[in-house]
Structures are given as C-alpha cells and as structure tokens.
Amino acid sequence: MSDVTVEAMEGKVVTNQLPTGAIVGESPLHHSDLASIAEKGPQQGGVHFHERKLKGLLTLRCTPSVEQLSLIESLLGVALPMQPLTSVTADAISVRWMSPDEWLIIVDGEQAFELETRFQEKFSGHYALVNISGGTTIFEVSGSHVVDMLKKSTPVDLHASEFPVGKVVSTVFAKSGATICRLADEKFELVVRRSFADYLWLWIQDASREYGLVVKA
Template identity: 65%
Template sequence: MSDVNNEALEQAPIKLVMNQLPAIDVPFESPLHHVELAKIAEHGESQGGVVFRELSLGLLTLRCTPNAEQATSIEAILGVALPSKPLTSVSSASGELTVMWISPDEWLLQVPQDKAFELETRFFAEVGGHYSLVNVSGGNTVFELSGEDVVKVLKKSTPIDFHDSEFPVGKVVSSVFAKSGATICRTAEQSYQLVVRRSFADYLWLWLQDASKEYGLTVTC
C-alpha cells in the first residue's frame, strides 16, 4: 500500500510550481547566444537608425475570466488591475511589471527574470478559483527595437498600422511578423518591444538585420 495520504492531498490541493532559474550561478542562455550580441555592441555600428537590444524578462501567461474576488486578489498581487480594454497594456508604478492584453481571457505578464517564480508562487497561494498561470519565459524572448527609423523596419515586417493615431504608446498587438509571429508593444515614442518565439529568434534576428540594413543597425546590451 502506498503511504501517500490521499485525503490530505484532496483537502489541500498542491500546485506544483518549478523555478525555471535553478540557481544564481547557472547562467541563462539566450536563444541568440551564438550571435554574441555583446561583441557586436562593442565593435559594431554606433550611429544606426535602428537600435536592437535583447531583453531577458520573466514572462507569464495568465488565462482566466476573473470574477470579482479573483480580480481583487490579482490586483493586490500585481499592484495594477488587469487591462480589460482590448490591445492595451499597463505598467506598475515602479515599472517593474507590465501586463499586456492578449485576448479577452488572456494576459501576458512581464517581470524581471528573477521575479517570475516569486510572482507565480504568490498567485497560487493567494488567487483561488479557476485560472491558469504558466511561466513561458523559456519559450519566448523579447527584442527591444528603438531609434528614429524603427517604424520603417516594422512596416516592412507586419501589416499593422503604426501611425501615431492608430498605435499610441502602450498599445499592444499580436500579429504576423515576417514569416513568423510577434506580440508588439509600443513602450515609448520610438521604442517597441517584440515578444517572439524562442525558436524563431535566430530567424528574426537575421530578418531584422536585413530589414534595418539601409538605416544602420546598432546593437546595445
């Protein structure tokens, strides 16, 4: 007979959350590690019209249709309410956390990489009811594109309208991007964040190099 106490398990369901960063001394490997962005940043062009930076962020996908109770506890954890208006994003006062609207029952939470596990743990401890929260940091990476010619490069890659009247700061869209897909968020006047699939990171890096060739591409770290 098993000595696992099933009754106790049923009474207090344990939600297993694994820290995707096993230890501080285990380095996180970027999907673009082979590109050696740090070397390009040091020796490459410095006056380009497009500035590329890869961000290492913790990404969590939240799926739920929050009831009043869940909405309250989620807001208590995040410090901001989930944006219910389509295609919008909100950031916490410290700027540490960004919540992006993905679909009517889905949000993407962005936090510093080492905070993802803490946030996930808090969610399962404090939010009850039916919902799903998954750490998707390992499957995605974030590119930050900025510079005065950034919109020209984006226009080559996706059919989205980037005119100021259509795409204000804070707007977030998911769309096709080159032959892949991306979630694009405008973070500042001339700065956009692209959340892309890890497996497409290399392809998109090659695409962005080609698309920004005529404006000059600066890599920063």
C-alpha cells in the same frame, strides 16, 4: 528535495525552474554574441536593437470576476488591463492584454516563481498561470527608422493615431509572429518565441540595413 520547490495546491504544480548559484542562463540569441556587436559594431543608425534577455514571462489565463480582479491587482501590484490591445508598464512589472482571457506578464527573471507561488497560495477558482520564460525573449527596437523597419515586417498600422504608446498587438511578423507593444514614439517591444528568435533577428538585421542598425548591449 530541498532545492526544488513543488507545491500542489489547487491540484497544480508550481516549480522553481531556475538554478541557484553560478549557472548562467543563455537567451535565445546567446549564440549571436550581441555584447561584442554592441561594442564593436556601428554606433550610429536609424534602428537600434536590444535583447532584453532572461526576463520572467508568464501567461495568465482567466475570466476574472470583480473580486478576482482586485485580488489580481493586489498580487501583481498593477491592475489587469481589461481593454483590448492595451497594456500596463510599471517599473517591476508589465502586463500585456493578449486576448479576452489571456494576459502576458513580464517581470524580472527571478520574480516569475515568486509570482507563481503568490497566485498558487492566494488565488482560487479557474485560472492558469504558465511560466514561458524559457520559450520567449524580448527584442527592444527603437530609433528614427524603427517604424519603417516594422512596416516591412508586420501588416498592422503603426501610425501613432492607430498605435499609440501602450498599445499591444499579437500579430504576424515576417513569416513568424510577435507581440508588439509601443513603449515610446520610437521604441517598441517585441515578444517573440525562442525557436523563431534567430530567424526574426536575421529578418530585423535585413530590414534595418538601409537605415543602419545599432546593437545595444
């Protein structure tokens, strides 16, 4: 077994789940051929949509001690956001607070296994780090009417005073759910589940119609 790495320290398995070589992964919106829409579709509009696909997404569960917190910081390269509904966004890694003992970590697709391995090797105590990259995708929505579109979709208050840049909430989105993070005044990140991605993409197209939707490659 040379091509699959399996380690069983701490009584857990960590597996590289990505193939090597030429096999290309297909994101949940692969069938929509967003690249063509980006090229041939409208270039002007109040809502911009981009699928940040094939990223590495991991769920970290733990109730960290002070020592574990600094260890996690050294493993991630950023400190774990401990304030509810906050996040950290850096070049190589983003961390979203999900619940008192849960964080969502976003890295490049190939980095997920490396991070899992690092934790497996260095971290001790009760925790779980679960790769959910295949089960999720990221929608980046932006534009002058992005807040209007989101107001049709989610009951959360998106006013800058209540939802500043960096805030993150996991909440109802249409009849599904999303983890919403504000990246800039008019730019949001939605982390959604694979199986609901098509429904949510349809919903966003519909909710954006009156403002004009621009798909970005």
